[in-house]
Amino acid sequence: xxxxxxKLDEKAVIPSRATTGSAGLDIYACLDSPxxxxxxxxxxxxxxxxxxxxxxxxxxxxxxxxxxxxKYGVTLANCVGVVDSDYRGAWFIPLINNGKSPFIVENGxxxxxxxxxxxxxxxxxxxxxxxxxERGSDGFGSSGIK
Numbered sequence: 177x178x179x180x181x182x183k184l185d186e187k188a189v190i191p192s193r194a195t196t197g198s199a200g201l202d203i204y205a206c207l208d209s210p211x212x213x214x215x216x217x218x219x220x221x222x223x224x225x226x227x228x229x230x231x232x233x234x235x236x237x238x239x240x241x242x243x244x245x246x247k248y249g250v251t252l253a254n255c256v257g258v259v260d261s262d263y264r265g266a267w268f269i270p271l272i273n274n275g276k277s278p279f280i281v282e283n284g285x286x287x288x289x290x291x292x293x294x295x296x297x298x299x300x301x302x303x304x305x306x307x308x309x310e311r312g313s314d315g316f317g318s319s320g321i322k
Contacts, residue, residue, distance in 0.1 A: 177292065178230045184266055187283060188224030191290050200239060200289030203269060207283040213273035218253045220268040221281055232261050235295045238269065238288050249275025252288060 181190050187208075191201035205211075206224030213219055229236060238257030245251040253270035269288045273279050281287060311318070 177234060179236070179292065180228045180230070182226050182228075183224060184226060185222070185224030189284060190225070194286075198289075200291045202241070202286040203238065203267075203288040203290055205269075205281050205283060205285045205287050207281065210283070211281045213250065213271060213279045213281060215273055215276055215278065218270060218272045219281075221271050221287055223267040223269060225267050226264055227259070227267070228264065229261050229292065233295055233297060234261050235259065235293050236261075237291050237293050239291060241286060241289055244287065245274075248277075248279050249273060250279050257288070 183190075185206050188206045189204035191203050193201055203223055203225075205221050207222065211219055211221065227236065236259035238252065238259065240251040240255075250271055250273050253272040257269070259267065271281065271287060
């Protein structure tokens with residue numbers, strides 16, 4: 177598959193892998209000036225990009241970077257971002273600072289990672305009954321922790 181990126185800002189950096197074995201392509205902040213994330217604060221960080229995958233059954237999933245989250249408490253406010261195959265608008269990354277200290281996001285900083293993922297497009301059916309299973313409707317915590 178191929179993803180075609182379009183720069184919406186000349187400062188934008190095209191996503192790339194840090195190493196040949198990296199699963200995700202790093203996504204970079206595209207800022208005119210640094211942005212401070214106070215503890216508990218959420219801000220939308222522009223990337224200066226939009227993109228188009230060449231296949232319709234692909235979602236461009238945006239995940240946190242493990243180093244930002246474990247070292248600084250900075251992660252995605254929406255856990256995982258989903259860029260639909262037909263979306264052509266500007267990409268913003270909703271960062272939240274779960275740490276105790278302010279965190280400064282600078283232009284060109286790697287703030288998230290992109291992993292293209294095939295999706296299933298189901299046929300939808302409505303029914304008054306579903307098949308029985310051993311689990312049934314047992315929900316949260318019903319299978320225990322050990």
